[in-house]
Amino acid sequence: MKKPALLVAFGFASLTAFSQSNSDILYFLDGQKEVKIKEVGLTSIKYTYPNEETVYTISKHQVEKIVFGSGREEVFESPIKEVTGLSDFKKVFITYNPEDIAGLQSKGHLFSKATGVTTLSSINEVNNRALNKLKMEASMIGANVVFVGNTFQRGNQYGGENQAGNSTQTSFSGMGYSTNEINTEAVKSLIESRTFHHYQTHKLNRNSWSPDRIIATKYGPDRKPLMFKLDSVIERDGELFIKTKEIPSKTKELKVIHADDEKLVLMERNEKVTYNYFLITDQNNFFKNLTY
Template sequence: MNKKFLNLLIFTSIANIGFAQQVSSDSIFTKEGLILADVKEVTPEVVKFSYPAETVMNSIYRNTIEKIVFKSGRVQIFKESLALGEINSAFDFEKVSITHVESEIKGLYKLDEVFSKAVGTTTLSNITAVKERAFRKLKIQAALLGGNVVFMIDQNTVGNQYGGYYQSGKATETILTGIVYSNSIPKTEDVMALLNKQKTFKVFSSYYAGNNSTDVEGSSFIPDTFTAENFYTENGFVYINGQTEGNKNTVFKVVSFKNNQMILYWKDKKNAYNLTLELE
């Protein structure tokens, strides 16, 4: 047999074997990474699957899946996940989604509860404008937490109340309460691995928003460094005990860990804050 032909035959066989190995499982792409599995069923809410060489049935919510590449080569895109904006900083608050549908938050990570209130300046204030201002405040609070979805649990709007001879008028107001969720949170093991190696970080930026703020504001003073003293985990999140110049707060929650940056969050009675650290 011709030597060149034999080499070609061997190469083709190896390539075919490699291809067969690559497509032996379905590939589920999520915000948390790739899952190699055998997809059994795709329902309106979840995808049911089993891991290779296993029979136990598992399920994952659709809104945490970006796409599935089936072993047949067919690709299924999941618009539920792609519709959720990516929050890289508090300035991405316009990307935060508002939902009243409970099924849309299934499978997402619960972050915290948020509250906002907007009041008109006079009894002639535009009710819609005041309501939009309240939602803007709510989205800012969510973005500071690293969330991209707010599930509304209470919404109350009172229209302008015009006064009379014996009673003063009252301007319109909207009060909102919601719970912040995200389809992606910092991986605990990655943050802990970093903190086990590095304790001092260069500060890149510092931002905050007050309880009544309709914009994210930059701090007038930005410290040079942040020093982590120790850390702990709680409910799947990493908290750091640390210090930075000009800040009395000593407990910080890690809300983002990507793009070579780590964003910390804390809150006092007046404001919610983000401190962005540069990673080596």
């Protein structure tokens, strides 16, 4: 009487193992998860977690590929790229679809405006300038995705005898988001183990035509770039902030928006101006190429 029971139990265990092994793997831009794909639509993917019934929806833009339990792979070309600062602003992804930002970390409000120089200014040129300024500000606050909530556009308005004309104008308002989560422990370890050099300061004023890039390098008596250690690292709500006396900032704490073995990008902002302080580490190629 025991053999049939054992066979049933073994069969059930085998069926469960087979079911689990046939789970699908969803590769996000920042990691992977074991799931069960329910639907692959034109713009989104629906899935559940193993042994659960709740259906989740995610934009295809946040997914690199799916490896199905059958072994088949489906690869997606995501327009969302890594952005490490102002030099990457052209990579910032602009979207009007709320599905594209589902589950992403908010980085803050964004606004840009551009106005034509004369009433003969091209509408497309002004639109592109406003859009580029939006991307620039996004890149400087650590966002690689922008969800545009409001757009305003005014065409050229020619004046008359008693009325002045107005040139074309475009403005964008939205929120910046990031697909990249900072590994706080790894960044803390990097900051504590490295010395830094303040290489550049990037400044973007919303009322300005374009950002300023200022060389900040200072040299010591030995004619070598000045290096320094950062005073302290503060973790708050999953984000990191730096305190240092070596950077002439207006705030006491500077937010970390990017960190790797060769560079560290810090940010401060107010209602109109965003600053990035571009620091390079003692492992940067800049120092390897120096000759004295």
